Amino acid sequence: MDNTGKKITIHDIAEKLNVTASTVSRALNGNPRISDTTRKAVLKAAKDLNYEPNHIASALRSGRTQLIGMLVPTINRAFFSSIVKGVEEVANSLNYRVIVSQSNEVFENEENAVKAFLNARVDGIIASIGKTTENFNHYSQVLERGLPLVLFDRTTPKLQTSQVVIDDYQGAYMATSHLIDQGCRRIVHFTTERKIDIYKERYRGYANALQDNNIELDENLVFSGSLQLEDGRNHTESLLKSGAEFDAIFSASDYSAMGAMQVLKENGLSIPKDVALVGFLNEPFTSFTDPPLTTVNQFPVEMGQTAAQLFFNTLNSEKERTVPKKTVIQPELIIRKSSLKNTN
Amino acid sequence: MDNTGKKITIHDIAEKLNVTASTVSRALNGNPRISDTTRKAVLKAAKDLNYEPNHIASALRSGRTQLIGMLVPTINRAFFSSIVKGVEEVANSLNYRVIVSQSNEVFENEENAVKAFLNARVDGIIASIGKTTENFNHYSQVLERGLPLVLFDRTTPKLQTSQVVIDDYQGAYMATSHLIDQGCRRIVHFTTERKIDIYKERYRGYANALQDNNIELDENLVFSGSLQLEDGRNHTESLLKSGAEFDAIFSASDYSAMGAMQVLKENGLSIPKDVALVGFLNEPFTSFTDPPLTTVNQFPVEMGQTAAQLFFNTLNSEKERTVPKKTVIQPELIIRKSSLKNTN
DNA sequence: TTGTACGCGTTATCAA
DNA sequence: TTGATAACGCGTACAA
Numbered sequence: 001m002d003n004t005g006k007k008i009t010i011h012d013i014a015e016k017l018n019v020t021a022s023t024v025s026r027a028l029n030g031n032p033r034i035s036d037t038t039r040k041a042v043l044k045a046a047k048d049l050n051y052e053p054n055h056i057a058s059a060l061r062s063g064r065t066q067l068i069g070m071l072v073p074t075i076n077r078a079f080f081s082s083i084v085k086g087v088e089e090v091a092n093s094l095n096y097r098v099i100v101s102q103s104n105e106v107f108e109n110e111e112n113a114v115k116a117f118l119n120a121r122v123d124g125i126i127a128s129i130g131k132t133t134e135n136f137n138h139y140s141q142v143l144e145r146g147l148p149l150v151l152f153d154r155t156t157p158k159l160q161t162s163q164v165v166i167d168d169y170q171g172a173y174m175a176t177s178h179l180i181d182q183g184c185r186r187i188v189h190f191t192t193e194r195k196i197d198i199y200k201e202r203y204r205g206y207a208n209a210l211q212d213n214n215i216e217l218d219e220n221l222v223f224s225g226s227l228q229l230e231d232g233r234n235h236t237e238s239l240l241k242s243g244a245e246f247d248a249i250f251s252a253s254d255y256s257a258m259g260a261m262q263v264l265k266e267n268g269l270s271i272p273k274d275v276a277l278v279g280f281l282n283e284p285f286t287s288f289t290d291p292p293l294t295t296v297n298q299f300p301v302e303m304g305q306t307a308a309q310l311f312f313n314t315l316n317s318e319k320e321r322t323v324p325k326k327t328v329i330q331p332e333l334i335i336r337k338s339s340l341k342n343t344n
Numbered sequence: 345m346d347n348t349g350k351k352i353t354i355h356d357i358a359e360k361l362n363v364t365a366s367t368v369s370r371a372l373n374g375n376p377r378i379s380d381t382t383r384k385a386v387l388k389a390a391k392d393l394n395y396e397p398n399h400i401a402s403a404l405r406s407g408r409t410q411l412i413g414m415l416v417p418t419i420n421r422a423f424f425s426s427i428v429k430g431v432e433e434v435a436n437s438l439n440y441r442v443i444v445s446q447s448n449e450v451f452e453n454e455e456n457a458v459k460a461f462l463n464a465r466v467d468g469i470i471a472s473i474g475k476t477t478e479n480f481n482h483y484s485q486v487l488e489r490g491l492p493l494v495l496f497d498r499t500t501p502k503l504q505t506s507q508v509v510i511d512d513y514q515g516a517y518m519a520t521s522h523l524i525d526q527g528c529r530r531i532v533h534f535t536t537e538r539k540i541d542i543y544k545e546r547y548r549g550y551a552n553a554l555q556d557n558n559i560e561l562d563e564n565l566v567f568s569g570s571l572q573l574e575d576g577r578n579h580t581e582s583l584l585k586s587g588a589e590f591d592a593i594f595s596a597s598d599y600s601a602m603g604a605m606q607v608l609k610e611n612g613l614s615i616p617k618d619v620a621l622v623g624f625l626n627e628p629f630t631s632f633t634d635p636p637l638t639t640v641n642q643f644p645v646e647m648g649q650t651a652a653q654l655f656f657n658t659l660n661s662e663k664e665r666t667v668p669k670k671t672v673i674q675p676e677l678i679i680r681k682s683s684l685k686n687t688n
Numbered sequence: 689t690t691g692t693a694c695g696c697g698t699t700a701t702c703a704a
Numbered sequence: 705t706t707g708a709t710a711a712c713g714c715g716t717a718c719a720a
Contacts, residue, residue: 351697353697354697354698366699366700369697369699369700370699400697401697401698402697404698405698405699406698
C-alpha cells in the first residue's frame with residue numbers, strides 16, 4: 001500500500017474511530033474535556049495513520065504560527081550567527097521556528113523584512129537595528145499589533161520594548177583598566193564617528209578608566225573611522241608617522257586592532273612590549289593571531305538565549321500590561337598575550 | 345481614528361468597492377481575467393485601507409507557504425552561515441522566507457527538524473546531512489511528498505535529489521600541486537578517519553597530485569584525527585619527535601593547519617622556509633595568521649545561491665519528472681605567504 | 689464527555 | 705469580466 005501524497009487529517013482519524021473531528025482535535029491538543037479511552041484511541045490511530053498536524057490550518061484558526069521573525073544585519077558574521085544560534089536553540093526547544101532575514105544595513109531591506117514577517121504572521125520579532133536606521137515606524141507597527149518585539153545589540157530608546165545589550169561601557173572600562181594595570185599610560189583609542197550608542201559607551205568606558213586612574217585623556221590619541229582592518233592600519237601608520245608617544249592601543253573592534261597589529265609588526269615593534277593591544281568583539285580569529293589578541297567577549301550565544309527568553313516572557317504575558325525589560329549582559333575581558341606585559 | 349487591532353481583509357476591500365472577494369483576490373494576484381479599471385480600484389483601496397495579505401490563509405488554500413526549511417549542522421560557523429546568506433538572498437528576492445534549524449550533528453535533531461519543517465508545510469528543504477547520519481528516511485519522506493530537496497556540501501548518493509558540492513578532489517589536487525611547485529617533496533597530509541566523502545576526495549586529490557609528479561606517497565606522512573586545532577598540534581608534535589623528514593603540510597582543514605603553524609613556530613621553524621603550509625576551508629581567520637595561511641576557498645555564499653537556484657528549478661518544474669541535478673563548484677586556491685617559498 | 693456548527697482569510701471552480 | 709459557492713484543516717462556542 002502506497003500512501004504517497006495522501007494527507008491524513010483529523011477527519012480521517014475521526015472517521016476511523018467513529019467520532020467527530022472535534023473530539024480528535026481535543027484529544028490531540030491535550031484538552032481535558034475528553035475521556036481517557038478515546039484520547040488513547042485517538043493517539044493510537046494518529047500514530048497508525050501517520051498523522052501529521054497541519055500547522056498552517058492550526059495557525060489560521062488559532063492566530064498563532066509558532067514562528068519568530070529574526071532580523072540581523074548580516075548572518076555571516078560570527079557575532080550575529082552566534083546570536084541566531086542562541087535564539088534558535090531556545091525557540092526550537094519550545095516548538096517555535098525561526099525565520100531569518102538580513103538587512104545588510106540597508107533601511108529598505110529592514111522595512112521589507114519586517115513587513116514580510118508580519119505578512120507571514122509571525123508571533124513576534126527579534127531584531128537588531130540597522131546602522132543607519134532612524135525611522136522606527138515599521139517596528140512601531142509590530143508593537144501596535146500587540147506582538148512581542150525584542151531588540152538586541154543595536155537598540156533604540158525610541159521604542160518601548162524589551163532589549164538585550166551588553167555593557168559596552170564596562171567592557172571598555174575593563175579593557176582600559178587592564179592596560180593601565182600593565183603599566184600603559186599613553187593609550188590610543190580607535191572608535192567611530194557614527195553616533196551609535198555602543199561605540200559612545202565604549203569611548204565613555206575608555207575615558208572614565210583613564211580619569212579614574214588620573215591619566216589625562218589626550219584627544220590626539222583618539223582616532224575615528226569605520227573600525228575596519230584598513231582603518232586600523234591607517235590610524236597606526238598616522239600614529240607612527242606623527243611620532244606621537246603611545247604604549248598601548250584599545251580598539252573598539254577586533255578588526256581595526258588587527259590592522260594595528262599588522263602595521264606595528266611591519267615596523268618592527270614588539271607586541272606587547274612596545275605597544276600593548278586590546279580589541280573588542282572576541283571574533284574567532286583573535287585567538288589565532290600572533291600574538292593572540294586580548295579582547296572583550298560579548299557572549300553572543302547567551303545574548304541570543306536571553307533575547308529568546310525575553311521574547312517568550314512577553315509572549316506569555318500578553319494580556320497583562322507588559323513592562324519592557326532591558327537586560328544588560330556583563331562582558332568578559334579575555335586576556336591574551338597581546339596585552340600581557342608583566343608576564344613577558 | 346485608531347485602527348489598532350483591526351485587520352483588513354479582502355472582504356473589507358470588496359465591500360468598499362461593491363465587488364466580491366474573488367474579484368479582489370484576482371486583482372491582487374495579477375490574474376488576467378479582470379478589467380484594468382477594477383484592478384486599479386482594488387489596488388488603490390488596498391493601499392488606502394492599509395491591507396496586508398494573510399499568508400497563512402493563502403497558504404492553507406493554495407498549499408504553498410513560500411517557506412523554505414534550511415538545515416545546517418551549526419549556524420555559527422563561517423562556512424555554514426555564508427551558505428545561509430546565499431540562500432536567504434536568493435529566496436528573499438523571490439518572496440520566499442527561510443526557516444533555519446541546526447542539527448548540531450545529532451541525528452535526532454536532524455530528524456526532528458525535518459519533521460518540524462514538514463509540519464510547518466514548507467515548500468521544500470535545503471539541507472546538509474549530519475556527520476553521523478546513515479538513515480535517510482526523513483529525507484525520503486520529503487521526496488515522497490513531492491517536495492524539492494536540495495543537499496549541499498554533505499550529501500549522499502542514496503538520495504535521488506539535487507545536490508551542490510565543491511570539487512574537493514580538485515581543491516586538494518591544486519593545493520598539493522602548488523606545494524610541489526614550490527619545491528616541496530615530503531608533503532604531510534592531515535585527514536580524518538571518518539568516512540565522509542569530502543575528506544576521502546581531498547585525500548585522493550593529495551595522492552593523485554603526488555603520483556602525477558612522480559612522488560611516492562609515504563603513509564607515515566598521513567595523519568588521521570578530528571582535524572581540530574588540537575589534532576594539528578598533536579600531529580605536528582609527533583612529526584617533530586619522530587624526526588621524520590618533511591617540508592610541507594597540507595591539512596584538510598584550516599583548524600588543524602593552524603595547530604601545525606603554532607607548533608612549528610614554537611619549535612623555531614620558519615614558515616614557509618622550513619615547512620610550507622596549506623589549509624582548506626578559507627576560514628576568516630586564515631588571512632590574519634602570521635604568516636597568512638594558504639587555503640582553499642569553497643565559495644560558500646555562491647554555494648548557497650546555487651542551492652537556492654536548484655531549489656527553485658525543482659519547484660517550478662514540479663509536474664515534469666524532475667531530473668536530480670548535481671552542481672559541482674570549482675574551488676579556488678588562495679595563495680598566501682604560508683606556502684610561498686619562491687618569493688621569499 | 690461528545691457532537692454540531694461555524695469561522696479563520698484566502699483561492700479555485702463553476703456559472704453567469 | 706465578475707459573482708456565488710465551496711473548500712483548505714483546524715479549533716471552539718454551544719448544545720446535547
